[in-house]
Amino acid sequence: MEILELAFMQRALLAALLVGITAPAIGIYLVQRRQALMGDGIGHVALTGVGLGFLLNASPIWVATVVCVLGAVVMELIRSYGRTRGDIALALLFYGGMAGGVMLTSLSDRGSSASLSTYLFGSITTVSREDILAICVLAAFVIVTTVGLRRQLFAICQDEEFARVTGLPVRLLNLLIAVTAAVTVTVAMRVVGLLLVSALMVIPVAASQQITRSFATTFAASVGIGVLVTVSGTTASYYVDVPSGATIVLMAIGLFVVLTALATPLARRRAGRAAAQEQCTLDGKGRSTATDDVRV
Amino acid sequence: MEQPVIAVRGATASLGSRPVLRGIDLTVGRGEVVALLGANGSGKSTAVRAIVGQVPLTGGELELFGTPRRRFRDWKRVGYVPQRTTAAGGVPATVREVVLSGRLARTKLGPARRADREAVVRALELVGMADRAGDPVAALSGGQHQRVLIARALAGEPELLIMDEPMAGVDLASQEVLAEALRDQVERGASVLLVLHELGPLEPLIDRAVVLRDGCVVHDGAPPRAVGQHALPGHDHVHPHADPAAEPIRTGLLS
Numbered sequence: 001m002e003i004l005e006l007a008f009m010q011r012a013l014l015a016a017l018l019v020g021i022t023a024p025a026i027g028i029y030l031v032q033r034r035q036a037l038m039g040d041g042i043g044h045v046a047l048t049g050v051g052l053g054f055l056l057n058a059s060p061i062w063v064a065t066v067v068c069v070l071g072a073v074v075m076e077l078i079r080s081y082g083r084t085r086g087d088i089a090l091a092l093l094f095y096g097g098m099a100g101g102v103m104l105t106s107l108s109d110r111g112s113s114a115s116l117s118t119y120l121f122g123s124i125t126t127v128s129r130e131d132i133l134a135i136c137v138l139a140a141f142v143i144v145t146t147v148g149l150r151r152q153l154f155a156i157c158q159d160e161e162f163a164r165v166t167g168l169p170v171r172l173l174n175l176l177i178a179v180t181a182a183v184t185v186t187v188a189m190r191v192v193g194l195l196l197v198s199a200l201m202v203i204p205v206a207a208s209q210q211i212t213r214s215f216a217t218t219f220a221a222s223v224g225i226g227v228l229v230t231v232s233g234t235t236a237s238y239y240v241d242v243p244s245g246a247t248i249v250l251m252a253i254g255l256f257v258v259l260t261a262l263a264t265p266l267a268r269r270r271a272g273r274a275a276a277q278e279q280c281t282l283d284g285k286g287r288s289t290a291t292d293d294v295r296v
Numbered sequence: 297m298e299q300p301v302i303a304v305r306g307a308t309a310s311l312g313s314r315p316v317l318r319g320i321d322l323t324v325g326r327g328e329v330v331a332l333l334g335a336n337g338s339g340k341s342t343a344v345r346a347i348v349g350q351v352p353l354t355g356g357e358l359e360l361f362g363t364p365r366r367r368f369r370d371w372k373r374v375g376y377v378p379q380r381t382t383a384a385g386g387v388p389a390t391v392r393e394v395v396l397s398g399r400l401a402r403t404k405l406g407p408a409r410r411a412d413r414e415a416v417v418r419a420l421e422l423v424g425m426a427d428r429a430g431d432p433v434a435a436l437s438g439g440q441h442q443r444v445l446i447a448r449a450l451a452g453e454p455e456l457l458i459m460d461e462p463m464a465g466v467d468l469a470s471q472e473v474l475a476e477a478l479r480d481q482v483e484r485g486a487s488v489l490l491v492l493h494e495l496g497p498l499e500p501l502i503d504r505a506v507v508l509r510d511g512c513v514v515h516d517g518a519p520p521r522a523v524g525q526h527a528l529p530g531h532d533h534v535h536p537h538a539d540p541a542a543e544p545i546r547t548g549l550l551s
């Protein structure tokens with residue numbers, strides 16, 4: 001395999017692997033809380049970070065991390081406090097982040113619209129040695145958080161009020177979810193690009209839940225699908241000259257369609273098995289429900 | 297006298313700009329089962345949510361196990377069943393996974409151990425849902441879902457159960473199962489505060505009833521004999537009755 005002997009492809013595949021793990025791992029909590037598009041919002045804000053990185057002549061990935069984390073914290077605060085007109089505030093944040101990125105990039109002498117587009121759409125084969133170090137450190141944080149605190153984060157996303165009454169530090173954990181999502185965006189931006197980051201957080205989860213029944217298997221299957229599409233998409237983009245981000249996302253959508261098509265016969269078979277076990281019998285058992293009081 | 301597990305004095309609370317609790321007093325003694333009754337919108341859920349710290353009080357005092365609510369941290373002593381019809385998230389989850397959340401007050405940020413899994417099995421057996429442990433919650437009926445939420449509260453093995461309409465949508469046979477489960481808890485020394493619309497099979501368990509109307513306590517004492525909202529003083533009568541006691545007693549079975 002000559003592909004594995006090239007240093008830039010080694011880096012690309014490692015980055016792809018880490019993105020395949022981390023994006024669905026945090027995405028599952030966002031989907032559970034029906035905040036599937038939060039990753040997209042952070043992606044827009046990250047652009048300001050990238051632009052700022054160009055302007056300050058600093059590493060765009062670290063500057064973007066800081067800006068994303070700040071943006072995600074603001075989004076979380078808007079979510080938890082300002083219910084009213086929260087959508088308008090978010091819109092301001094998203095488009096402000098996007099416009100800010102374009103503006104800052106044009107002001108800097110290093111950045112150009114061409115270099116900005118490597119962040120927008122991903123350019124996995126240009127991942128540098130410093131980038132890969134940052135990606136590894138950030139990915140480790142995401143994995144430790146999403147796996148280590150899975151029961152706590154699950155409970156918060158399932159029923160926040162109940163989680164608060166168990167005495168969990170819910171506000172802190174909510175901020176942690178937001179920060180982790182922000183970090184994942186910066187991990188993924190070189191691989192799939194800021195405009196497609198959210199796809200990798202959401203689509204593997206949506207695809208796997210077509211055939212899964214529990215949170216644990218959905219988590220595992222989402223990560224599995226994530227890794228499958230990022231690694232094979234990156235490999236494909238090496239052999240056929242196509243952009244990695246778009247290849248990965250289209251493969252994920254393809255898997256979603258296949259699994260959805262498979263899910264219908266699967267559900268039918270499950271239902272058939274259950275029906276075979278339980279035939280209607282008229283033995284009067286459980287009839288008392290019929291006499292239940294009718295509420296006034 | 298023994299410390300009450302819940303002590304509320306002169307509590308007031310507002311939602312939005314609307315005063316919803318207007319100075320309620322409520323105590324639940326150790327081992328006591330207290331029913332909170334009242335018409336829709338009378339403030340029952342708000343009172344319960346204030347007790348578990350989800351609605352801020354604008355006045356009055358609130359103590360849990362003798363500790364002012366603000367300083368109360370011992371949440372593993374409390375099991376809470378929120379009023380809810382569906383709490384399904386955007387990702388599949390099994391009954392077992394949801395009920396395991398009830399152990400978080402004990403495990404905190406640590407891992408789940410074998411004792412936690414065993415408590416989940418016991419709680420599911422108590423509510424008669426053990427055979428559905430591996431099923432996704434989205435595939436349950438409303439009443440089954442409600443039983444899962446009760447199991448989640450029981451899984452934490454709390455000393456105080458606070459339940460907001462735990463019997464909503466639960467059929468009579470299952471209500472009897474749950475009443476049995478509750479009796480079991482009370483015999484072990486648990487105290488219970490529960491919001492109900494009808495006493496049903498729980499009636500023999502209930503020591504005292506508190507009736508709310510428009511955010512005020514209008515009755516605190518023996519549970520009303522008759523079952524069904526018509527018999528409650530808090531019920532908003534659409535048509536006037538000269539004497540509510542003259543109404544035939546609704547047993548819930550025959551009406």
Ligand SMILES: Nc1ncnc2c1ncn2[C@@H]1O[C@H](COP(=O)(O)OP(=O)(O)OP(=O)(O)O)[C@@H](O)[C@H]1O
Binds near residue numbers: 338341
């Ligand atoms: N989020 C809210 N904002 C403003 N007012 C609210 C809010 N939630 C409830 N209310 C009002 O507070 C009052 C009490 O509500 P609460 O939910 O405590 O009633 P309840 O007794 O539990 O009724 P039900 O039997 O329907 O559950 C109602 O009049 C309701 O309109």
Ligand SMILES: [Mg+2]
Binds near residue numbers: 342379460
């Ligand atoms: Mg209520």
